[in-house]
Amino acid sequence: MSTLDVARAELALAVLYLNKAEARDKICRAIQYGAKFLSDGQPGTAQNVDKSTSLARKLFRLFKFINDLHALISPNAPGTPLPLILLGKSKNALLSTYLFLDQFVWLGRSGIYKNKEQTELVGRISFFCWMGSSICTALVEIGELGRLSSSMKKLEKELKNTDKYKNEQYRSKLQKSNERSLALIKAGTDIVVAVGLLQLAPKKVTPRVTGAFGFVSSLISCYQLLPSPPKEKAS
Numbered sequence: 386m387s388t389l390d391v392a393r394a395e396l397a398l399a400v401l402y403l404n405k406a407e408a409r410d411k412i413c414r415a416i417q418y419g420a421k422f423l424s425d426g427q428p429g430t431a432q433n434v435d436k437s438t439s440l441a442r443k444l445f446r447l448f449k450f451i452n453d454l455h456a457l458i459s460p461n462a463p464g465t466p467l468p469l470i471l472l473g474k475s476k477n478a479l480l481s482t483y484l485f486l487d488q489f490v491w492l493g494r495s496g497i498y499k500n501k502e503q504t505e506l507v508g509r510i511s512f513f514c515w516m517g518s519s520i521c522t523a524l525v526e527i528g529e530l531g532r533l534s535s536s537m538k539k540l541e542k543e544l545k546n547t548d549k550y551k552n553e554q555y556r557s558k559l560q561k562s563n564e565r566s567l568a569l570i571k572a573g574t575d576i577v578v579a580v581g582l583l584q585l586a587p588k589k590v591t592p593r594v595t596g597a598f599g600f601v602s603s604l605i606s607c608y609q610l611l612p613s614p615p616k617e618k619a620s
Contacts, residue, residue: 401612408610410445413438415603418578422596435596443491450484453477469528476521479514486511509583516579523572526565533562567605574602 402408417438424431457477461470486507493504537558541549549555580586581595 398612402610405610406445408607410442411603411606411610413442413445415600415607417442418596418599418603420596422593422600424592425596426592440491440494443487443494446484446487447491448488450481450488453481453484457481466528466532469525472521472525472528476518476525479518479521483511483514483518486514512579512583516576516583519572519575519579523569523576526569526572530562530565530569533558533565537562564609567609571602571605571609574598574605578602 417435420431420434420438424435426432454477457474461473465473489498490504490508490511492498493501493507498504537555540552540555540558544552544555575598577590577598578595581590581592581598
């Protein structure tokens, strides 16, 4: 491929990525928590960026609760253990509730709904729902990683006298394991962010700590949404 063809391919991937509302939301989230880290809860330009970006992001999430509502009523993959099914459904229910309530928070923060106390209460309840969904996500990922590890060990025994990394099934399981490990790290950082936003441990999880963990979580989300590069055709 020529340099121009490579540039076109990379720009096409960038356009594909930025056309996703979810990707733009996560980029804005990185800006929001980066600003929170810089401000450390103190008034100023960084805190203004944090608050304005947080409000703007809520528009990206209007009616997004439908996604998790659909996942809640969708059938699970065959062979999934009941505890993981229940945790997965709990995650969907909690995340859907968080996104639903977040719309009322937007109405209050934008000035459409005038009752500030009720807006703050709904916002706090929604953050508890998000924290709960993050905890469920972490538990699901731990369970799935355990299942993957068990199946990979069995496969390793079958491929004892061969190069396991040349086996397509093993490589696929290894990739899934890496993806789930990253998702577990993200869920862990999101739990810390939720603790910070709810001020459950204000002395330990300060606005700066919340911003740092939120920024890392946002970067992971941005990475997870990257489109796969096109495979080169064999000449």
